Amino acid sequence: MAATIPIGPYHVALKEPIFLKLEVEGERIKDADIKLGYHHRGIEYLAMRRTYWQNIFLFERVCGICSDAHTTCYCQTVEDVAGVTPPERALFLRVLVAELERIHSHLLWLGVAMHIIGFDTLFMQIWRDREYVQDLLEIITGNRVNYAYNTIGGVRRDVDEKTIRLVKKYMDTIKNAFDKTVEAILQDPVIEARVKGVGVLTHEEAKRYGVVGPTARASRIASDIRKDDPYAAYDRLDWEMIVFDEGDVLAKTLVRVYEVYESIKMVNESLEKLPPGPIVTEVSRFPPGEAFGRVEAPRGELVYYIKSNGTNVPERVKVRTPSFMNIASVKPMLLEETIADAPLIFASVDPCVACTERVIIVDSRTNEKKIMTFNEFMIRYGRKRK
Numbered sequence: 268m269a270a271t272i273p274i275g276p277y278h279v280a281l282k283e284p285i286f287l288k289l290e291v292e293g294e295r296i297k298d299a300d301i302k303l304g305y306h307h308r309g310i311e312y313l314a315m316r317r318t319y320w321q322n323i324f325l326f327e328r329v330c331g332i333c334s335d336a337h338t339t340c341y342c343q344t345v346e347d348v349a350g351v352t353p354p355e356r357a358l359f360l361r362v363l364v365a366e367l368e369r370i371h372s373h374l375l376w377l378g379v380a381m382h383i384i385g386f387d388t389l390f391m392q393i394w395r396d397r398e399y400v401q402d403l404l405e406i407i408t409g410n411r412v413n414y415a416y417n418t419i420g421g422v423r424r425d426v427d428e429k430t431i432r433l434v435k436k437y438m439d440t441i442k443n444a445f446d447k448t449v450e451a452i453l454q455d456p457v458i459e460a461r462v463k464g465v466g467v468l469t470h471e472e473a474k475r476y477g478v479v480g481p482t483a484r485a486s487r488i489a490s491d492i493r494k495d496d497p498y499a500a501y502d503r504l505d506w507e508m509i510v511f512d513e514g515d516v517l518a519k520t521l522v523r524v525y526e527v528y529e530s531i532k533m534v535n536e537s538l539e540k541l542p543p544g545p546i547v548t549e550v551s552r553f554p555p556g557e558a559f560g561r562v563e564a565p566r567g568e569l570v571y572y573i574k575s576n577g578t579n580v581p582e583r584v585k586v587r588t589p590s591f592m593n594i595a596s597v598k599p600m601l602l603e604e605t606i607a608d609a610p611l612i613f614a615s616v617d618p619c620v621a622c623t624e625r626v627i628i629v630d631s632r633t634n635e636k637k638i639m640t641f642n643e644f645m646i647r648y649g650r651k652r653k
Contacts, residue, residue, distance in 0.1 A: 348554070
């Protein structure tokens with residue numbers, strides 16, 4: 268018997284507001300409709316009314332888990348507009364914090380996945396290990412979530428020898444703890460039953476939907492901006508891209524698991540190769556022009572476009588987040604799966620709804636699209652004021 272099951276926009280199975288409408292026959296999902304639009308914050312609009320320097324703190328808040336990735340991409344793109352290159356030491360320090368953030372993000376996702384499965388003991392162990400990473404980020408940057416580390420032309424804080432020794436010590440602790448976590452994940456038959464062969468995104472579907480990051484690499488797409496278009500100091504480090512063939516939830520899990528090990532290697536190597544020198548290059552002007560920048564955020568390719576009119580306020584800033592590319596691919600993953608697997612399948616792309624939200628006005632009769640300011644929208648479509 269066919270039925271419609273609504274999930275969201277506020278639901279215990281969802282960490283952020285999104286609406287999933289599932290068409291089911293018995294326990295099997297036959298169709299799915301995914302709707303966004305519950306968490307738009309107008310960040311791109313705000314960016315065109317703040318200076319380049321003020322926007323660093325704005326874009327850091329696009330996503331709390333990827334705050335360093337956003338400021339790295341933003342600052343790199345502004346540096347291209349300004350025609351400046353950060354010092355070598357700053358480039359290695361950017362890798363250091365970026366890979367610590369990747370470990371933090373992947374551990375957070377892994378813990379949430381175990382919670383969805385119902386393995387709360389492992390969830391708490393993973394988040395205990397994540398605290399080590401949070402402590403390191405606080406020691407290096409002064410903050411645990413929004414790090415305020417990147418600046419236009421380099422980074423804000425240096426590391427001394429004492430901090431370097433502490434980071435290396437913590438990396439050993441994190442690796443030893445994570446080894447036990449991985450062993451539990453790979454050997455537990457319940458976890459295997461919940462993730463193996465579930466929510467498959469084939470290689471062809473992955474290419475058709477244009478997915479990025481671990482979602483793409485789990486479906487045999489060998490794409491990683493750190494390799495394809497190296498930035499910071501990634502081209503001077505020895506690391507491997509993790510790629511799997513199966514495209515199921517297990518493959519997406521294993522990509523993130525083994526990327527944690529690669530990130531630990533990169534953290535240690537970036538400290539070993541850390542060159543002496545300054546950590547910031549002075550930036551005094553932003554000439555007219557435009558620039559396009561991208562980095563590999565924990566969820567995948569993150570893109571920034573900036574247009575300068577010669578003032579200290581950008582004329583246009585456009586952000587394309589990895590979740591924007593990945594969320595649509597959830598639909599083919601859901602088809603013919605069970606209702607009970609839907610939350611885990613949706614979570615497998617590590618969606619960030621808040622950073623994906625955009626608003627555009629579409630005339631349903633003519634299909635004409637138009638971007639409006641908030642005031643224009645309220646005057647035309649809002650309630651009339653007395």
